[in-house]
Amino acid sequence: MLLLKAVAFSLFLRLSFSQANYSYTSTPSRLPGQDAVYVIATVGQSQSIFCNITNDQTGDIVPPVWSLSTINGSQFDLSFNDTNGLSDDPSLSLMISGGDTNLTVLAFTEYYNRAIFSCGPMPGTVLERFVIGILNPPTLIGDISTVNVTEGESETITLVSQSSNPFPPFYTLGYNGDINSFILTNTSLWISNAQRNMSGNYTFFLNHASGNLSATFTLNVQYAPSGIPVDTAAYGRIGDNITLTLFSNLSGNPFPRVEWYFDGDILSDASKYDLSHPLKLIIMNVDSDDFGSYTGYAINIAGNISSVITLTEAVQPGTPLSLQESNVTHNSVSIKWMEPADTGLPQLSGYIVMINPPVPGNPFVTADTSISINGLSPTAQYSVSVAAVSSAYPEGGNETSLSFTTTDGPPEFRTTAITPLPNANINIALELRHTGGAGNDAVSIDAYCSTDMDYGLGSGSGDHNMNYANTFTYSCEERCFDAGLMASFSLGPITAGSQYYCFVNAYNLVGGATLRQNLVPVIGKPSRPVVAVSTSPGLISASLLCQYAGILAGSSLSFNMTVETDQGSELYTQAYEYTDYTNNTNRSVSIPVNGGMMYYVEVFAINEHGYSELTRLGPFNVTVNVTEAPTEEESTRLLIIIIGASVGGLIVAVVFISIIICICGCCCKKRKSRTVQFHTSSAQTWRRSDSRAMEMSQRYRR
Incomplete structure (x- = not known):
């Protein structure tokens, strides 16, 4: 009877389970993508798991039914004592609590390592699985140093030891790169269609519950040699040392070694062949037996390439034909010729042209059959030779030559020197390279220095308003240069501080040579005074300044100041002399005059070299002195x-x-003053008549 009740109850439960939906919560909980709840335990310590099952139809809590599967294959349907919650199987150190929802491994041992505890609403049903184990990190293979793979091939690299059996079993594997041809599995890296640009160092990272691991290795993608053949044909002369170049831009991994063969035999005789250069073969002291075909190989583990070079005995080029000159001038000539009938071997690379006496650029090398040569001297005889050249005969073959004489031409300056002198002059020293073909007596000189930049550039009509007071000219009609083709002359006196534009032209009947130079002298006639005038009753005061005194130390500069009425009826003149006057220094002076009149002030400076230009200011109104x-x-x-x-x-x-x-x-009535004072550094005075004052004023004005 009891057996029938138990069977009936079991059928009821199975029927109820099949008709009801159950939900549950667990601690710990399953992580996304995992097939179970993985719980890390420690040997000797207790470890608890929690499974709470709910009947979704009734809302009732259903006590879970627990089962155990060990790694060695043992299966247990667990039951527990209702009094103390301990396992009914004394060999299992397990305890249940919390309405059967909490299962505790009392003392964790290796026996339970990676054991699976399952919970469900009834025997034979599973809602959740708990895998309990000891933390065991995976092993990342770290002894990989270099991985060699041939370009275009595939390779698999094992990164994680498959025997490490990690717990928990899930981890992530990555590397520091973005190579599409890398395929990463759970334990290895697969390299598909390896390419040379994939070579390099890579670091792999393994992330696990136990921590992060890394390992580095070098990927070396090997590829066959490649290069551009340089020489396919070479030419040499008996007795020469000939260099054969195999490839340019040679590449390969590993870098290729080179082997040379002649008539099927590898070359190794160091006394005959220089093999020290990786891409060149030097054949020393070539003889007739050395002409033929040479094969060079570039070889590495991934493959090889080769190139054949044929060495042929060189033939000297023949003599250029129909050499002639044209367009002969005083300083240039054009030369042309035709290709020789026998061009020799190898083909011509150009021509070498030599001229004697030499000129800059001699000898000339050209690939054309004509050339223009400049830099010749007038009325001079030259000889020109032309020879054909090739790579085997760089010095040229048999030459052909001619002679010619240049025409007369203009003179040409060798050296010039335009310098200011202490005596307030500009010295011009000239030296000619040649006279242009005519004798020394046929060369003339025109020269000028002027503060007017346009002087000499006009038609002579006077439209430029030139300052002729500061323009100096020099002319020499023939017989201007001595036997050494040198000449020297001076212009002046010049004004200090003014910019002078100097031009010199040396010419003959054919033409001329011109030079130009600008300079600013510091010694010369004084510059135009800068004057500032002020008035007071019966008195005219002035501040006098000379920017360039034009004197040396120990010399004197004087200012001459003249005051006259606008009608010329009154005239006063005073002079002031200063020793060691310094440029741009103000000097203040005053002259008493009759009041009630309009006055003009004129000032010029004078030194040992001459007068400055005149500064005239006014009119100025002078009032009457009330004491009169x-x-x-x-x-x-x-x-x-x-x-x-x-x-x-x-x-x-x-x-x-x-x-x-x-x-x-x-x-x-005020008496007219007829007294004129002339103040020097010793304060001397002097008198002169009105007529003398008027005469000097007019002279200074001119």
Whole structure:
């Protein structure tokens, strides 16, 4: 009867389970992508897992049914004592609690390592699996140093030891690169269609619950040699050392070795062949037996390439044909010729042209059959030779030659020197390279130095308003140069601080040579004074400055200042002399004048070399000095005298008053000064007449 009840209850449960949906929660919980809950345990310590099952139809908590599968294949349907919760199987150190939801391994041992505990709502059903084990990291193979693979082939590299049996079994594997041809599996790297640009160092990273591991290896993609053949044919002369070049841009991994063969035999005789260069073969002291075909191989583990070079005995080129000159001038010539009938072996590379006497660039090398040569001297005889050249005969074959004479031409300067002198002159020294073909007597010189940059560039009509006071010219009609073709002359006197534009032209009947040079002298006539004028009653004051005094130490500079009325009726002149005057130094001076008039001021500077240009300023209004008018007291005294005259002596008084008024009028009028002072450093004075002052003023103005 009890057996029937148990069977009926079991059928009821199975029927209920099949008709009901169950949900559960677990601790720990399953991670995404995992097939179970993996729990890391420690030997000797307890480890608990939790499984809470709910009937979704009734909402009731269903006590879980636990089972155990060990790694050695043992299977257990677990049951527990209702009193203490311990396993009914005394060999299992397990305990249940929390309404059967908590299962605890009391003392974890190797026996339970990677054991699977399952929970479900009834025997034979599983909602969740718990795998409990001891942490065991995977082994990353770290002894890989270099992996060699041939270009275009595939290779598999094992990265993780398949015997390490890690726990938990899940981990991630990556590397520091973005190579599409790399395929990474759980334990290895597969390289598909290896290419040379994939060579390099790679580091692999393994991420596991136990930590991060890394290993580095070098991928070496080997590829066959490649290169561009350089020589396919070579030419040599008996007795020469001939160099044969095999490839340019040779590459390969590993870098290829080179082997040379002649008539099927490998070359190794060091006394005959220089094999020290990886891509060149030097055949020493070539003889007739050395002409033939040479084969060079570039070889490595991935393959080889070869090239054949044929060495042929060279033949000297023949003589160029129909050599002639044309367009002969005083400094150039054109030469042309035709290719020789026998061009020799190898083919011509060009021609070598030599001229004697030599000129810059001689000898000339050209690939054409014509050339223009410049830099010749006038009225000079030259010889020209032309020879054909090739790579085997760089010195040329048999030459052909001719002679010619250049025409007359203009003179040419060798050296020139345009320099200011201490005596306020510009010295021009010339030396000719040649006279252009004519004798020394046939060369003339035109030269000028001017502060007017346009001087000499016009038609001579005077439209440029040139400053002729600062323009100096020199002309020499023939017989200008000595036997050494040298000449020297001076221009001046010049003005200090002015920029001079100097031009020199040496010419003959054919043409001329011109040179130009600019300079600013510091010794010469003084520059135009800079004047600032101020007035006060009866006085004209001026500040005088010379930017360039044009003198040496110990010399003197004088300022000459003239003051005159706008009608020329009054004239005052003073001169001021200064020893060791310094450029740009102000000097203040004053000249007393009559008031009530308009005045002009003229100033020029003078030193031992001459006069400066004139500075004229004005007009300036000078007021009257009040001390020159009658005082109020004098006027009152005169009035009392007139009133006090007796009426009886009216006629006498009138006459007397007329005399007094006349006298007073003369006293009140200012007397014209005829005194002219000339101040020197010793304060000397001198007088001169009005006519002399007018004469000097007019002279300075001119």
